[in-house]
Amino acid sequence: MLGKSLPKIITALPGPKSKEVIDRRKTAIPGGVGCPSPCVIKRGEGAMFEDLDGNIFMDWVGGIGVLNIGYSHPEVVEAAKAQCEKYFHTSINVVHYPEYIELAEQLNELMPIEGQKKTMFINSGAEAVENAVKIARKYTKKTDIIVFTGAFHGRTLLTMSMTAKQKPYKFGMGPFAPGIHRCEFPYMYRRPEGMNEAEAIKYYLQKLEDFFLEYTPAEDVAAIIFEPVQGEGGFIIPPIEYVKGVREICNKYGILLIADEVQTGYCRTGKMFASEYWKEAGAAPDIITSAKSIAGGLPISSVTARAEIMDAPGVGEIGGTYCGNPVAAAAALKVIEIMKRDKLADRANAIGERCMARFHQWKEKYEMIGEIRGLGAMMAIEFVKDRASKTPAKEALGNIIAETAKNGLITMSSGVKGTSIRFLMPLVITDEQIDVGLDILEKALDKHIK
Numbered sequence: 001m002l003g004k005s006l007p008k009i010i011t012a013l014p015g016p017k018s019k020e021v022i023d024r025r026k027t028a029i030p031g032g033v034g035c036p037s038p039c040v041i042k043r044g045e046g047a048m049f050e051d052l053d054g055n056i057f058m059d060w061v062g063g064i065g066v067l068n069i070g071y072s073h074p075e076v077v078e079a080a081k082a083q084c085e086k087y088f089h090t091s092i093n094v095v096h097y098p099e100y101i102e103l104a105e106q107l108n109e110l111m112p113i114e115g116q117k118k119t120m121f122i123n124s125g126a127e128a129v130e131n132a133v134k135i136a137r138k139y140t141k142k143t144d145i146i147v148f149t150g151a152f153h154g155r156t157l158l159t160m161s162m163t164a165k166q167k168p169y170k171f172g173m174g175p176f177a178p179g180i181h182r183c184e185f186p187y188m189y190r191r192p193e194g195m196n197e198a199e200a201i202k203y204y205l206q207k208l209e210d211f212f213l214e215y216t217p218a219e220d221v222a223a224i225i226f227e228p229v230q231g232e233g234g235f236i237i238p239p240i241e242y243v244k245g246v247r248e249i250c251n252k253y254g255i256l257l258i259a260d261e262v263q264t265g266y267c268r269t270g271k272m273f274a275s276e277y278w279k280e281a282g283a284a285p286d287i288i289t290s291a292k293s294i295a296g297g298l299p300i301s302s303v304t305a306r307a308e309i310m311d312a313p314g315v316g317e318i319g320g321t322y323c324g325n326p327v328a329a330a331a332a333l334k335v336i337e338i339m340k341r342d343k344l345a346d347r348a349n350a351i352g353e354r355c356m357a358r359f360h361q362w363k364e365k366y367e368m369i370g371e372i373r374g375l376g377a378m379m380a381i382e383f384v385k386d387r388a389s390k391t392p393a394k395e396a397l398g399n400i401i402a403e404t405a406k407n408g409l410i411t412m413s414s415g416v417k418g419t420s421i422r423f424l425m426p427l428v429i430t431d432e433q434i435d436v437g438l439d440i441l442e443k444a445l446d447k448h449i450k
């Protein structure tokens with residue numbers, strides 16, 4: 001059974017059948033839609049996939065955080081098939097359909113926001129963020145949005161403007177949307193030298209307060225948005241005391257706090273949503289965006305907020321032809337049912353503990369590991385040339401990722417400087433698969449870092 005198997009590479013990579021398709025890709029698809037992996041998938045199950053040449057890979061990227069439930073979960077496949085047989089499209093703006101409404105009810109119950117909530121659906125993470133911004137502006141009657149260094153919110157014009165990293169995400173594609181202001185994110189590993197954590201939190205909060213003096217007055221700010229764990233930014237986790245401070249600043253100035261849970265949602269961080277940690281600390285967000293793992297790979301995303309915020313836009317001001325597609329909604333309902341039933345949030349914590357135990361050993365062994373960090377199963381290792389200078393070791397990381405792929409383990413980098421390896425393995429992965437994956441990674445570390 002593929003889902004329980006282990007990596008097995010039987011050809012040079014890419015194998016001949018994969019190579020033929022990859023060559024055709026180069027002719028048919030623009031290079032800007034990048035892909036470094038040396039294989040073409042034939043079928044996937046759980047955390048594993050087989051390529052066209054019969055090689056078996058373990059996937060620790062999961063379609064970039066989309067496969068928390070694993071490849072082609074049989075119950076999700078059944079739910080999608082059953083929906084296809086009934087109808088696979090009718091617009092929610094034209095005919096009512098129960099799947100959209102039931103999924104909204106589910107998310108209203110699950111999202112860690114105070115008060116009575118409402119939810120709308122769109123198709124992608126970027127659209128979720130766009131709509132969160134539109135709704136926040138409409139509700140507050142203010143224009144400006146504060147985003148952060150290291151942030152990633154998407155590739156549409158507005159969300160590209162909100163995204164931090166210039167290359168490859170926005171270079172040469174401006175001018176960007178106005179009203180977006182970028183403040184410094186609390187990247188604790190790279191905080192100013194000599195500061196302890198408590199001092200650094202104060203420093204970053206003060207930066208935010210000072211921001212209103214120099215860049216945009218608080219009176220003009222509709223929302224502050226950040227990811228509970230920065231995804232593309234390198235899996236940077238803002239300390240909870242910082243989040244509490246931001247919440248206080250939002251309360252003080254009547255600013256909405258938006259949690260972009262596109263990558264952190266659906267059990268990845270050890271909770272159904274990472275902002276549950278915020279709510280437990282008394283710092284619940286006002287708006288939450290979600291996407292990626294919501295429907296196991298079918299395109300659908302969400303915006304949830306208190307009812308009075310969501311009801312600010314008038315009829316026709318939000319929505320779209322495909323938004324909240326019935327097949328994707330039916331799949332999402334099944335994904336959520338399985339996540340709750342199989343306690344995948346707890347499983348994320350167990351995966352995190354298992355991996356972190358090994359990462360701690362590696363930190364002792366390799367000088368070039370600068371930091372290991374994680375929340376549940378959203379983990380990263382940051383590589384540096386040496387611990388004193390913290391100079392990014394980008395080339396070494398590239399070699400490690402290429403080496404693991406050669407041995408059947410698909411991994412991916414992240415971080416503005418591209419120096420962290422991120423772990424987004426499906427949460428249905430077995431302990432045996434985790435251990436084998438870690439062995440493959442350790443061999444690559446042995447070869448490429450000291």
Ligand SMILES: Cc1ncc(COP(=O)(O)O)c(C=O)c1O
Pocket residue numbers: 064124125126127129152153154155227231232260261262263291292
């Ligand atoms: C936090 C976050 N927001 C938004 C997006 C954009 O999502 P999409 O690629 O579905 O538009 C991403 C994608 O990686 C993300 O990680």
